[in-house]
Amino acid sequence: MTSAAAPERSSKLRIRPAVSRDLPALIALDEEVTGIAKRTYWKETFQLYGARRRVPRFFLVAESDGTIEGFIVGEVRAWEFGEPPCGWIFAVQVRPGTRLTGTGTLLFGALCDAFRRAGVQKVRTMMLRGNNLVLSFFRSQGMMAGPFIELETTLD
Template sequence: MANPQSKQSERKCAVRLAKATDIPQVIAIDTENTGLSKAEYWEDLFERYNNRSTDMDDDTQPKSVKRYRFFLVACDGDTVLGFIIGEVRAWEFGSPPCGWIFAVGVRNNIRQGGVGHVLLDALNDRFRKAGVNKVRTMLARDDTLIMSFFRSQGMMAGPFIQFEKDL
């Protein structure tokens, strides 16, 4: 069932590349969602993904590696409502170039109001501009909230199996 405050997020929000001034709000959203504060992690991601001289919001084709990486935020004025991060990866384990989503978060009090959908659509548009036609992600089996979100957006299990080993 939708959060009683979710109607707030049905208002229009603007999606754009994250700015350095957005990172404290991104950290707060992630801390609220996960219970862990990872400020250094988010600051590093911002530097790797958005520290570039050109903007992917224009209509040019991406040319450099950094232009295949996207750290986007959905905003209402100066308030960050949510974020999504992804990149184009190519030829890992024989897979042709595809978009990979590896982080998404929305303020808890406005979940189920469409912000995540708007963010995913904006990221998918950038992936299409980069020339890919498939998007993937990986998540924990027991993360039913994010699994439900991705399924509601038309995503389903893919052809790969993840393996791991304790070191």
């Protein structure tokens, strides 16, 4: 509950689509945050969401002075259990040292703009309920509980 001085956002921060040369930095940033290197996963995700854009899929990065400060990935999903098309966010990361400077908000806003251009009016996401950092971030962007309930079972 104590307040700490927030780092300042670089004025050079810009949001743009990810390109292949970003991959090493993206993989490193994700590993820095999660502690798990997922090179194959991110290469495949980039192929699906960054390189080919025939379908509404978006892989955006926040870059400042050549450094990747964060990224966000999403797509338009349609008619899952009868629900009309909606924007779906399934990854967002911001470098720990530059959090609370609005980088995540810029990424989220840019992705929402892309979803709007794709013609959808709802944005959804799903995460572990224990992931309070990201859950709080999405709450701060105005997201609230939606109409879905996530269920799972353990396969024997």
